[in-house]
Each structure stands twice: as structure tokens, then as C-alpha cells.
Amino acid sequence: MTRETYATTEGRTALAADAYVYGAPLVHRLWKVRACLQGSSAVPAPTPFNAFAHADGPAAPGTHAPFVPVDLVDSLAQLDLSGGPVRLHVPDTGGAYFVLRFVDAWSNVFAYLGSRATGAGEGDWLVVPPGWAGTVPDGLSGVIDAPTSVVSVVGGLACDGHDDMARIRSLQQELTLTHLGDRAHRTGLPSAESGVPDELRFFEELRVWMADFPPAAADRAYQDRFQPLGLLEEGVSPYTSASPGLVRALTRGLALGRSRVEEALRSAEAGGPQGSWHTEPHLRDYNLDHFGVGTVGPPEWQVPDREASYLLRAVAARWPGQPSHGYEAVDAHTPHDSRGRPFDGAHSYTLRLVKPPPVRAFWSVTVYDGPGGHLAPDPEERHAVGSRTPGLVYGEDGSLTLRLSARRPAEAAGAANWLPVPAGAFRPVMRLYLPERAVLDGSYVIPPVERLRAEARPSSG
Structure with missing residues (x-):
């Protein structure tokens, strides 16, 4: 579409739908981060940045999140690297299966530690922010380069039921994070501007968080298309006094984008003969740019088309369960x-x-x-x-x-x-x-x- 096309309500509606598909994984991921910081059904109590929250046992009836595995006991941490690196200590699990998945602000799974990726032994890892050029301390197992300054660490320790929880709790105590930066890290996420109408809240949060968590360089040209929607505006929010035409285009585009993702989600879950089990081992292949420790790169584990990856990423953000590539784990239903x-x-x-x-x-x-x-x-x-x-x-x-x-x-x-x-x-x-x-x-x-x-x-x- 040309810039003249975006001047019409129809053109801006179509552009807003594209912006929803592109930006929903960022917004949904950071909603989850914020929920952990503030306390939610996923975390019994508010947990600050750079600290682990551990489940007190395998999932049980009453667990609010849908389709939670009962094989693993969850450990979850939200890292903020704005003040510098964080040191992660991983205990020796004695050969028992475990995994730590590293998810950036855009929902890309960009690194793994664990039984498959690095072995079950003890180790220390340095998680560093984008562009970091400091000195790596001695005695580390390795460095994990984060694409964004906020990262989720989604972990699971294999558990054989409640009788196994003494072992699990001991491992949880040894799974630690230490802030090594020379500046204080922030305590919360950048806030959307007050006064923005509720129906535009998604786009306001997308505007603020896109500025604070830049995407991969290859995505920036696509992101620049959203200038006519006000998503690249800095400073005062354009949505506190948006014109009726822009409000109409954004709200319609939001609904259209959601429908597009829901339809793709239904298509991903459908198909096959009667009674067949459905698997999606390549649901996480939208990561095209960041292949860190423990990942398997292209071509097999990468979708070939960048714009198609945005829709796949939005579908994955809505998929129940924790993020993982198929080579780590596969769910069949x-x-x-x-x-x-x-x-x-x-x-x-x-x-x-x-x-x-x-x-x-x-x-x-x-x-x-x-x-x-x-x-x-x-x-x-x-x-x-x-x-x-x-x-x-x-x-x-x-x-x-x-x-x-x-x-x-x-x-x-x-x-x-x-x-x-x-x-x-x-x-x-x-x-x-x-x-x-x-x-x-x-x-x-x-x-x-x-x-x-x-x-x-x-x-x-």
C-alpha cells in the first residue's frame, strides 16, 4: 500500500490489523511479565525482577492456567538487564531432566539450558543485555546474549510426584540469579500514558514497548510502516486526543487482526483423519534472528518467509502451554x-x-x-x-x-x-x-x- 492509501480509514484499518498481528506477541509477553511482577494466578506472590518464583509442587486441580503439564515443577524468572548482566547458577540435577527456556520480549525463544542443551551438571551462566561489551568473569560455563533488556526464564524440573518434592525444593534453592550490573535495574515495565481510552490501550502499550524493546534489525523496515497509526510517535501519546477516524481505524483493525489470529489458530488445531493426534513441532520456528546457547538454527527450524513468521508468532503467543521448540518437547492432543x-x-x-x-x-x-x-x-x-x-x-x-x-x-x-x-x-x-x-x-x-x-x-x- 502507498502512503496515500493509509490516509483512508480502510487503509489504516488494514494497517492496524497488520500491526496487531505483528505486535500482539510483544504485548502479550509483557502482560505476562507484568503479571508476575504484580502477582497473578501464575505466581502466588509478586516476584521482582531477577528473582525466581517456584511452584510448590506439580500442577494440580485448581491450577488456573490451562493445559499445564504435571510432569514438571515450574520455575519462572523475569530478568531486567537494563542495569547490566545477571549471573545464573544452575544446579546439578543428577541426570534428571530439566530445561530453562529464555524468551525475549517479542516472544522469541532464543536460548536453552538443560539436559538436552547443556547437560544436567552444575554451571554458571552470564546473561547479558543487547550490545554489552564488558568483561566476562572467570569460571563461567558460558554467556547468553539477550536480544532485549527484559527476558523471561521459563523452567521446569522433572518431578515424580509429591514424594519427590524434597529433591525438587533443594534444586530450586540452588537455582539462583545475581545482578552484576553497575547500575540499578528497573523495578517495573515502562508505563503507558494515562488518559488513553481503553479501546486504544493495546496500541498505546505497543507504542511504548516497541520504543523500549526494539525488534531485530530485519524487522524495523516492516515496523516503520506503522507510522500513519502513530505507533512510532515519541513523547506525548497520540491516542489521548486521537481523531474519530483514527479511533475507528484502530478499533476495527484490532478486531480484524484478532480474527486473523483466531482463524490461523483454528486452522493449526484442525485437520487430519478422525481420531488423529495433532502436533505442532514447528510452532516456535518464527525466531529468525537470534540463535543462542542450546538452540538449533536454520534451515529446518526456521520459517522461510519473514512476514509469515509474524502470524505464526501471534498464533504461538495464544497457544496454551509454555514456549518450546519441537526438538525440546512436543505436545500431541x-x-x-x-x-x-x-x-x-x-x-x-x-x-x-x-x-x-x-x-x-x-x-x-x-x-x-x-x-x-x-x-x-x-x-x-x-x-x-x-x-x-x-x-x-x-x-x-x-x-x-x-x-x-x-x-x-x-x-x-x-x-x-x-x-x-x-x-x-x-x-x-x-x-x-x-x-x-x-x-x-x-x-x-x-x-x-x-x-x-x-x-x-x-x-x-
Whole structure:
């Protein structure tokens, strides 16, 4: 479009939709950062910059975030590098799986530490801000170059249930951050200007945060297109007294951009034959510029088209669960059984794995209730079954048949391989940590879940 086109309401509406798709990952990521600083459902108490917040156990019913894994105990830190580098100490996990993912302000996963990336041993890492040229202290395992001055560290320690929490808590205490900069780091994010109408709040926050957290150099020409929307204005916000035409274009563009992302999200979740499990191992391939410690770069793990990467990034920002590339972990989910029927706890189901999923760490299946994606209450607290579950019964041919039902199966093998489901609608999710090539290229196919016949809904008595 030409500059003259952007002078019309229709032109600015289309441009605002592009700006939403481009900027939503930045705004959504920093909303999460701010929620952690202020306290939210994800963090029990406000946690300042450059400090870890640790979960007190595996996810449980009542956890507000949807589709939370029960295999890992979460650790989360928001780093502010505006005052200089931060030193990160990583404990020795004794061979147990763990991962720390580094996510910049634009939602790019740009570095990993952990079992796959750097090994399970102890180490110290220096996380440095963009353009830093200081002296690296002796005795470090390495340096992590951050693309933006605010970074999220999203961590998980493999846990074998509540009996394993003493070990986990000891590791959490050793996972530490030390600010090494010669200036005080900030205590909060740059604030949007007061007086901006609520319907323009997204664009005001995008304007402020784009200025404070510049994108990759290759993105700046695309970002410059948004000048007619006021997104590149410095100083006083243009949205405190925006013209009616600009307000109309921005609000319509916001709705249009959201619809575009929602449609792409639905398309990403759809497709495949009845009962097939859907995976998205390349959902995080929108990072085109920053490949740090532990990442796998292009061409396989990079989308070829930069503008297409913006939409993929916006979809990933809305995807439930924590950010990770497919080579670290893959989530597979299916909303229907082998005949295309939605799952319902009134029936019992089986999942027969002729061969175990090929992984280098472990795999598990977890059941979540209906559309909310939350764990259902279970007196036995048996929220996942997988390769680390003790006592699983395998067939003589090496196959494994999992039983998904609201009632405990009467037969011993079924009870050993049982995954409880809620009485109503539910959705199973399989997680594969450090998947092998067969998972990533689709040659390993998870079989559909089969519904058993003549199953009645459990009585409430």
C-alpha cells in the first residue's frame, strides 16, 4: 500500500490489523511479565525482577492456567538487564531432566539450558543485555546474549510426584540469579500514558514497548510502516486526543487482526483423519534472528518467509502451554476418538501403543476437562500415565494399552495402566520430552483412542 492509501480509514484499518498481528506477541509477553511482577494466578506472590518464583509442587486441580503439564515443577524468572548482566547458577540435577527456556520480549525463544542443551551438571551462566561489551568473569560455563533488556526464564524440573518434592525444593534453592550490573535495574515495565481510552490501550502499550524493546534489525523496515497509526510517535501519546477516524481505524483493525489470529489458530488445531493426534513441532520456528546457547538454527527450524513468521508468532503467543521448540518437547492432543466422537467420561477408552513413543527423555498422557483445559479432581492424584509410571503392564509383544475411564478397571492390568478421566467432557494430551526424529517428521503416528462398548456412566452413589 502507498502512503496515500493509509490516509483512508480502510487503509489504516488494514494497517492496524497488520500491526496487531505483528505486535500482539510483544504485548502479550509483557502482560505476562507484568503479571508476575504484580502477582497473578501464575505466581502466588509478586516476584521482582531477577528473582525466581517456584511452584510448590506439580500442577494440580485448581491450577488456573490451562493445559499445564504435571510432569514438571515450574520455575519462572523475569530478568531486567537494563542495569547490566545477571549471573545464573544452575544446579546439578543428577541426570534428571530439566530445561530453562529464555524468551525475549517479542516472544522469541532464543536460548536453552538443560539436559538436552547443556547437560544436567552444575554451571554458571552470564546473561547479558543487547550490545554489552564488558568483561566476562572467570569460571563461567558460558554467556547468553539477550536480544532485549527484559527476558523471561521459563523452567521446569522433572518431578515424580509429591514424594519427590524434597529433591525438587533443594534444586530450586540452588537455582539462583545475581545482578552484576553497575547500575540499578528497573523495578517495573515502562508505563503507558494515562488518559488513553481503553479501546486504544493495546496500541498505546505497543507504542511504548516497541520504543523500549526494539525488534531485530530485519524487522524495523516492516515496523516503520506503522507510522500513519502513530505507533512510532515519541513523547506525548497520540491516542489521548486521537481523531474519530483514527479511533475507528484502530478499533476495527484490532478486531480484524484478532480474527486473523483466531482463524490461523483454528486452522493449526484442525485437520487430519478422525481420531488423529495433532502436533505442532514447528510452532516456535518464527525466531529468525537470534540463535543462542542450546538452540538449533536454520534451515529446518526456521520459517522461510519473514512476514509469515509474524502470524505464526501471534498464533504461538495464544497457544496454551509454555514456549518450546519441537526438538525440546512436543505436545500431541486429540479432541475425538477413532470414530470422530468427542470424549466423554460416560464411556471408557483404550489407547494401544504398539511401540512406545520414541523419546530420549520420557513421555506421558494427561487428561484435562472439557474446553477449559484444567485438571479434574482425582482422589488418587493420578493425573498422568507414561514411561515413568511404575508398575505398567506391557503385552507379550511389547505393546502398552492404556485405559482411560472414570472408574478404576476391575482387572489388574487395566488398573495398572489406568488414567482417570472426569465424568463429563475431557481431552487427552500426550507430551514427548526430547522426541526422536520419527516424532518430528511424522513417521511415528500415535494411534487413535478407541471407545469401548457397553459402558455406562458411573453412578454418583
